[in-house]
Amino acid sequence: MKYTYMTRFSILAVGIIFVLQALLVYRLFQTNVDLLQRELNLVIESVYNKDLNARLGLKGGHKTPDVKYAGTTPPPGVDTTKVTRIDGGSQGMESMKRDKGLTSVLNLAMEEFISRKYPINLQKIDSLAGIILAQNDINLKFYSEIVDLDSDSVLETTLTNPNSYSDVVYSKEIPLNVKQTKYLRLAVVNPTWKIYPQMAWMLVLSLLLSIFCIYSLHIQKKTLAKQKQLASLKNDFFSEVSHEFKRPLAVLRQTMNSLGNEKIILNEEKRARMLRIGEEEILNMTSRTEMFLSLAQDDEGLFELHPTEFDIVKVVFDLADKAVDTTPGAPEIDVDNELKDSMIFADKDHMEHLVSNLISNAIKYSKDSIDIHIRLYNENNNVCISVKDTGVGISEENLNVVFEKYSRVGKTTHAKGHGIGLNYVKRITEKHGGSVSVKSELGVGSEFIVKLPLVKNVK
Structure with missing residues (x-):
């Protein structure tokens, strides 16, 4: 104030x-x-x-x-x-x-x-x-x-x-x-x-200086307000990340304690289940940690991709199956493949995190019933990945800021997050020379479309 x-x-x-x-x-x-x-x-x-x-x-x-x-x-x-x-x-x-x-x-x-x-x-x-x-x-x-x-x-x-x-x-x-x-x-x-032009130059220069000062003060005010908002968002971010990591750590601790139980050690089925749960939580934490580190490295100009040739269709199907297995409520996630050639040249790890983020967002902002449609197709020498849900949707005024860092829309819903997932999607897509767009309507749902070039155009 x-x-x-x-x-x-x-x-x-x-x-x-x-x-x-x-x-x-x-x-x-x-x-x-x-x-x-x-x-x-x-x-x-x-x-x-x-x-x-x-x-x-x-x-x-x-x-x-x-x-x-x-x-x-x-x-x-x-x-x-x-x-x-x-x-x-x-x-x-x-x-x-x-x-x-x-x-x-x-x-x-x-x-x-x-x-x-x-x-x-x-x-x-x-x-x-x-x-x-x-x-x-x-x-x-x-x-x-x-x-x-x-x-x-x-x-x-x-x-x-x-x-x-x-x-x-x-x-x-x-x-x-x-x-x-x-x-x-x-x-x-x-x-x-x-006489007037001689005096007018002094007045004009004074006016320009005054306008510049007022504009600078206005920019300073906006910058301070933005910094204050950014500091608040970062505090919320650290709080939510700490809370988000707290759950898998608690699960890992419980899993380790359970593996120390003689009955579970002797029961091969329970032991395998506990190991699988621990592995999934470790992979989840590793994925999110790598995403945070990638964004930080990109801010510092140190981020690098390691592209290889891989099957994008197999990656999408595996992530869709994993989401169905790990999400309560029996979600329906169908994948429609229209690609003639499913091999692309990109960073496989980051592409997995990208698609996983889109699927997680679709699940997070869905209504009581989860119905997600994933479509893979070609358009103008691009491989397109479309993830469409029937969730709460995004208002028109928020479509321009949905990809900004620490920006969260739909905060009135029960979903929790830290507002960097879609920013990560946008950065990784652009690093691969592609683009990402969104179509949405409140109460109807959203569709995120990632376009990746078929040619090797990795930044």
Whole structure:
């Protein structure tokens, strides 16, 4: 349970970190936008000053315009008889006083004076701005425009369709008249698409890192859960194996004690029966021990087969007869042989354990009456061994896990086991280059089919 809380807390922490990173990226983006706007402010000031000086220096223009101050008394030495009077009224003067930090009264006076003969040419403004922006490595589409604040309209612009762009960053506005109703400004189009990719990479990398961390935590949680389940299954496995070995050991002990009895020693029939029982239990324990060792060796990559040529039909018939003799309840096990050639090249011992496991499983998961049908036939250059029962069956969702190690289906039945028999069947079949499949229906029964190639294809 504590792993679940730790995983949830870790995922929450990763999410919070990603949100904080996203906020940081957003702040960086805003900072870049602010820096761009500051650059535009400097550019528009520089461009306007250069353009104003250029217009003042034109041939026929006035290098030093005559300006009459709006006060009652002109400055000493100023001839006011042949000058133009520029008076913005009290509102204009108050506005000029408020904006002394942005532009001087003299500049406004010169602009209003010179614009009568040489008005601002926005194409030249764009040309000068382009040079300065390029020098500052700002390669963005831009335009200049003159706006009227009273009517809130654009008087003149170098952009064909200014309303087609929603992402625009404007520079500060340079007033062009004393009343400060006309302004010049510079605008940059779609600056986000230039700035955003630089920030987006940081956000994308943070997102990928967060997803990777969350996925790793998820995998870790699943791994821990699987390890916990595996540990529980192994404990059950050791418990069941110990219990399973306990019975034959008890039988062997009883058999040895019985053989020490003088009456049994003298009775040849009883003595032979006790020896046969002891031998069967020893063979059973040896078979299961070899199966466990084979699986362990296969896990370590040390498992090897020792194939020989033998009669598979004889092996199946012998195992079926042995199962009938040793299983209480008089089970019915019939074998149908359709093979033309019963000789195969495989590891005989492991093939005996394989078929024995399939028959044991069919008996174990049968109902009150045991009815098992074994069929041997050829299909597409394969020797097929089919073991079909009429037992409890396997649900559809368990068909995919029935061959997994320590996986047991049908645990609600009375049958006991440790969930490695079918895994052993699958591994041995694949080691011989074959395959194993299962068909089953709950309450109807199961059919396990082992296919072994006729050619010598042992791994």
